[in-house]
Amino acid sequence: MSQGTEKLSRRERRRLEQEQQQRITDVDTGRPVDRDTRDGRDERLDRGELDWRGVRAEEAQDGEITEKASILLRDRSRRLLGSLLSPYAKYLWVLVAAIVAENIARLSSPWLVSRGIDLGVPPLMQGGSARMLIETVLLMVVAVTIQATSRIFFLRVSGRIGQAVLLELRKRVFRHFQRLDVKFHDRYTSGRAVSRLTSDMDAIAELMAGGFDGLITAVLTLIGVSIMLMVLDWRLGLICLLSLVFVGMLARWFSRASSRTWRKVREASAMVIVQFVESMTGIKAVQSYRRQPRNQEIFTDLSHRFRQINIKTFHLFAIFQPGIQAIGNITIAVILVVGGLYVMDGSMTVGVLAAFLLYLRQFFQPMQEIGQFYNTFQSAISALEKLSGVLEEQPEVKEATDPVPLPKARGDVTFDHVDFSYVEDVPVLPDLDLHIPAGQTVALVGTTGAGKTTIAKLISRFYDPTAGRVLLDGVDLRDLSDDDLRRAVVMVTQENFMFDGSVADNIGFGRPEASRDEIIAAASAVGAHAFISALPQGYDTDVAKRGGRLSAGQRQLVAFARAFLADPAVLILDEATSSLDIPSERLVQQALQTILADRTAVIIAHRLSTVEIADRVLVLEHGQVLEDGPPAQLMDTSGGRYAALHEAWVKSLA
């Protein structure tokens, strides 16, 4: 009975672990794993959803994942798992030794008890010596000690390895997401990236935390018992092995069905996460536009889908696990009858049959254990599929393999016959040639979509040119290390993202090693000091989530101070002052005169007052430079665009 209960509970424990995997998931809205093996988007493309969610290019083609692709995916994730575990291979034998020791010690207890009763008590009853009994008791104490220490040892070492692997994987994937280029992130979207790094990680955490001890014990027991069975009676042994064929068939079915289902669980859970993150990020708009009921409806639908697909995994396992048990129980009944017949015809003794039946129980129990583990493994593997897919993505904007060192850039920027397009055949910059000498302040002027922002993004290497080169101090940006490039070039946009933390932290983001005095100096330089000082805790005021505490103008000033503190050789300002009121903007412009004096600057602005401080103005249209020269000179070019601009401005001032 003790054995039965033990196995039942252990089995259930495995079950638990496997269930935990289910909280993970992911949806693939973009190009998740692999260009050719996208799957599972079908359920999202139903009509009801189409109505509100709208259409998006990548979703046009879709289909079930092919068997071959599936194998490919699994291989890739197994390789990843292997590479994560390989540093710890040397511990494997220590762990196995600990498990073996623990099991021997555990199993010796009942044997020692019976020894104590059989050999220790009778002498005592006859008034003899208690030596035998004391000896047995001492042996049991030793056995318990061994059992306890080896178990603690095993749990700690395997736990440590599991946690180390997890930390390594977290760091690897996080780092990789940061390395991947903007283009990738445009496509992948934040909700999915978040679900990769949270719920997918949890699935793997479960595999790592899941008692490997149970698995090792199970495998060892299975091997040992199989040998015992064959030795005891080869005919009955063969019947057992025959039952393995059915177990194998069941496992094969389960393997296929569950890997498909686990994949869908990941996707369904990512859908839930994406919807959750999006509605929490946009809660202000949700509440003021009374979107809550519709959101609730959508979330209810996604949660039910998540639940439905989870139920499917439960059901698959509800067939698999009792299925193994049923095969085992049928085999036991068959062996009982066949063995009984053998005993009757005298080809087998009763003792052997009894022993065989006892061992037979232990033959099927480890299989259930392995089944549990397999389910957990399947779930973790499908999470690993997603993660290995991310890790396999290579940034199109690659880090230089053999970077040219540029410790102190002067800030000389050159566009050498640069072509660029976001989508094929729609050129944004056709063959741009441009040289900005170090220290020059250049203003880009032009209609919406003239390519101003694109030029800014190319200098800060968010994208690489389709053809041609962008050079900094004569070095192709592609040959610069990321550190050197980012030290030299900083871009401030309208985005003004605020990180969790204080105002000082957010300014300090420009140069993390900056002192408080330097931070205050930077804030003062851009005219942000006054409002920051007026905040409840001054520079230490928490900006609240995403800077919710600050107005758009204030966020812009903080972002400006941040850029100033970074002290780059090339500063790019893309509409960085659009939310400022006029006096603040004026202050910023005054500050700019000094800030930009000794560095290269590219300024994109609507307002000519900002343009005026430039050394040079480029009038752009369709990615082409129409006019190029110092503002004063362009002003005098009769019939020129800038001249017309300036004239209009002067008029508006009057």
Next chain:
Amino acid sequence: MSSASGSDTTSSAPNHTVRLYGDALDRPPLIDPRRTSTRRNPAASLMRLTPYLKPYAVVFFSMLGLALVAVLLSILTPLITRRIIDGPVVEGDKEWLFALGAVALVIGLGESMLNFIRRWTMGPAMLGMETGIRLDMYAKLQRLPMSFHSRWQSGQLLSRIMSDLSTIRRFSAFGLTFMIVNTVQIIVVTILLINMYWPLGVVVLLSVIPVVWLCLANERVYTKLSRRIQDETGDVASSVEESIQGLRVVKAFGRVDHVFNRFTKRAQSLHDTSIERVRNVSKFWTFLEVIPTLTMIIVLAIGAVAAAQERLTLGTLVAFITLMLSLIWPIAALGFLLSMAQDAMTAADRICEMFDAEETIVGGDVVLDDPKGALRFENVAFQFHDADRPVLHDLNLDIRPGETIALVGGTGSGKSTLTALVPRLADVTAGRITLDGVDIRDLDLVALRRMVATAFEDPTLFSMSVRENLTLGRPDATEDEIAEAIEVAQAGFVHDLPWGLDTRIGEQGMSLSGGQRQRLALARAVLVRPAVLVLDDTLSALDIHTEALVEEALKRVLVGVTGIVVAHRASTVLLADRVAMLEDGTITHVGTHHDLLATVPEYRELLSADFDAEEVLDGMSPSERELAEMEGSLR
């Protein structure tokens, strides 16, 4: 895939669940109210979630019963085996052999069947419970005010609604059942043991003391660890969310290492706490396994002495110890089960924290049938809960129905805060705001927000079709109305998107430029046809050419609508009938633009002429706007 498969998926959700939780938004959460005791109690938190178990109570308890029966059956099978060997096999009775073999087969299959039924029903039922809590949580979060959301890191919310909930589900689907089954088993076996030979039975009973002591002693330590791990998991999630959403800034500043280090610090601390938990449970689980074994040694020793003194027979001792062996696993498993229970309790505690957050902004029951839009600020003040000075104070302003007021003030003077007060995204901390003479706090919240539409300075677009984004505030808008709103906001570029109004935009769709997003946000606000239209610096990202067109159109829209327009530029101010100037959190001047310009130097300072280059350039080549938009839309 075809549309058919999708509708199947939707309808396949069991109806009763939809009925039960589809209304989550319109009722308070099912969770039991918080007890009056001030100290948080994780166990009580878990109990508070039981209403969600209620629909599955029958399943839950019958499956509990099945689990007990299955344990019995697993005891029965070896007994049958013994009967067969001792009976027909030894006696050579083939018929009996076949009969008993059949019985063994039936019992064996019965065991698997029970197992199957339990797994088939229990997990799904508990998933139903989990889904119920999840939906109620989401509804609660949607109702909680902005002040809550700005305080809470989104990763913490995410980890609660995903990880914590599945922790609870796992415990209730499996842990709880076996905690009960094991406890019953322990009690029954202990009673049997006491019956068999009470002195040894008492020894076994006494061994419960160290077990209970160990569990209690460990509880405090483990609860803290468990809570810390859950909190740190949330921190890691927050780090992840932030680093992903702020990725472009991180890249622009080359701060990948900085962000990575921050993440690593959190991940490392989660790792360290996890290791601490590994150390803790490795001891706890092992000791729980050792105690029954040690008890057995003591029983053996005492039993041997007792047998020697002939107080009990050897047979009884054997039976006693055999029975005792069956106690080892249930007790050892308690360690694992208790850890799960603790995890579930702390998770429940974290979830209850969210449910207990006060919904400070709730609507009244007044509904204005025909709102005129008379908006009045009476001695209004607003102060952040942690600030020592108010952002707004002694603010008085009377806006007549149909009048448009421009709100002018320096960066950080409180303009945006003021606009947030009208749709009650935040509540005044003193004074009151009335709409048609009714305090807005007495108005039905949905009705109020239907009357007040705001176009925000940082427009939020959702990952949905353009149409859905536009009709956010009025889902029943007709095509003509949509077209008109697009026209007003100069958002005609949407027609050029690949699938027109059906194109998905937002984060998971096509990204738009700042100006395009602002125009959509404006169209969205206009489409609501509100009594009060609030434009919070909605035109800042527009070039002046477009802005001029928008302003022209807005003038039409604002007729008969009460308007509040936050403005930085003179051109926007001209939309308004009067201007209110906000300085240091209060309104210092109200008047027409020209009056203020003439009499208030600070106002002149704020609104002196500015100029936009795009305006003129756009004026030069209006025909090329289309192409320009294209770049924007592809960006």
